[in-house]
Amino acid sequence: xxxxxxxxxxxxxxxxxxxxxxxxxxxxxxxxxxxxxxxxxxxxxxxxxxxxxxxxxxxxxxxxxxxxxxxxxxxxxxxxxxxxxxxxxxxxxxxxxxxxxxxxxxxxxx
Amino acid sequence: xxxxxxxxxxxxxxxxxxxxxxxxxxxxxxxxxxxxxxxxxxxxxxxxxxxxxxxxxxxxxxxxxxxxxxxxxxxxxxxxxxxxxxxxxxxxxxxxxxxxxxxxxxxxxxxx
Numbered sequence: 001x002x003x004x005x006x007x008x009x010x011x012x013x014x015x016x017x018x019x020x021x022x023x024x025x026x027x028x029x030x031x032x033x034x035x036x037x038x039x040x041x042x043x044x045x046x047x048x049x050x051x052x053x054x055x056x057x058x059x060x061x062x063x064x065x066x067x068x069x070x071x072x073x074x075x076x077x078x079x080x081x082x083x084x085x086x087x088x089x090x091x092x093x094x095x096x097x098x099x100x101x102x103x104x105x106x107x108x109x110x
Numbered sequence: 111x112x113x114x115x116x117x118x119x120x121x122x123x124x125x126x127x128x129x130x131x132x133x134x135x136x137x138x139x140x141x142x143x144x145x146x147x148x149x150x151x152x153x154x155x156x157x158x159x160x161x162x163x164x165x166x167x168x169x170x171x172x173x174x175x176x177x178x179x180x181x182x183x184x185x186x187x188x189x190x191x192x193x194x195x196x197x198x199x200x201x202x203x204x205x206x207x208x209x210x211x212x213x214x215x216x217x218x219x220x221x222x
Contacts, residue, residue, distance in 0.1 A: 004152075033210065033211075035211075041215070041216075042200060042213035042214060042215050042216055043153070043200070043211075043213050044213070045210040045211065045212075048209075048210060087152070087153065089153075098155070098211070099155075099169075100145075100152040100153040100154075101152055102150060102151065102152040103152060
């Protein structure tokens with residue numbers, strides 16, 4: 001089976017930096033996704049990590065440590081529009097055997 | 111550029127009724143899937159398909175049927191709706207099952 005843990009809620013200030021952690025326990029690990037989901041909308045893709053290390057994409061970065069079963073999503077220069085849920089999803093084996101965590105609801109305050 | 115199209119957007123059913131949630135994609139993606147999203151549970155995979163004529167069960171398949179007669183369409187059928195099936199349903203696709211998912215806009219289903 002799989003176990004994916006992320007904090008339920010976080011609050012951060014506009015302009016600041018926030019790190020959203022995700023830990024997982026799984027067999028056959030084959031990659032980790034981060035998705036963003038605004039309230040009432042569909043998830044949209046943010047990042048995909050297969051190898052250890054940091055992937056940077058503009059204001060968003062994602063880090064993976066396979067040996068530790070750990071990933072984080074780093075959001076810089078927070079904007080009000082970044083208020084959303086952030087979903088960590090682990091791929092196991094082939095063909096999209098993807099399991100989602102319960103998501104972290106981020107609130108950005110002025 | 112339509113992407114993944116789901117209909118209807120909202121639906122209310124009575125217990126025991128049947129219905130089909132429609133999903134179509136125009137990106138020629140081989141892989142399509144259905145998820146349900148419940149508060150505190152995250153997205154859970156119901157069924158998926160890796161190509162026309164091929165379907166398989168996900169994590170929570172009971173009470174749902176699927177078929178994939180064409181690459182474009184992947185309908186989800188509720189045979190006899192139950193209150194436990196009240197949820198938001200998302201259809202998603204990807205080019206080959208190994209890449210990021212493209213999600214439809216979702217269907218909010220209430221079973222009374």
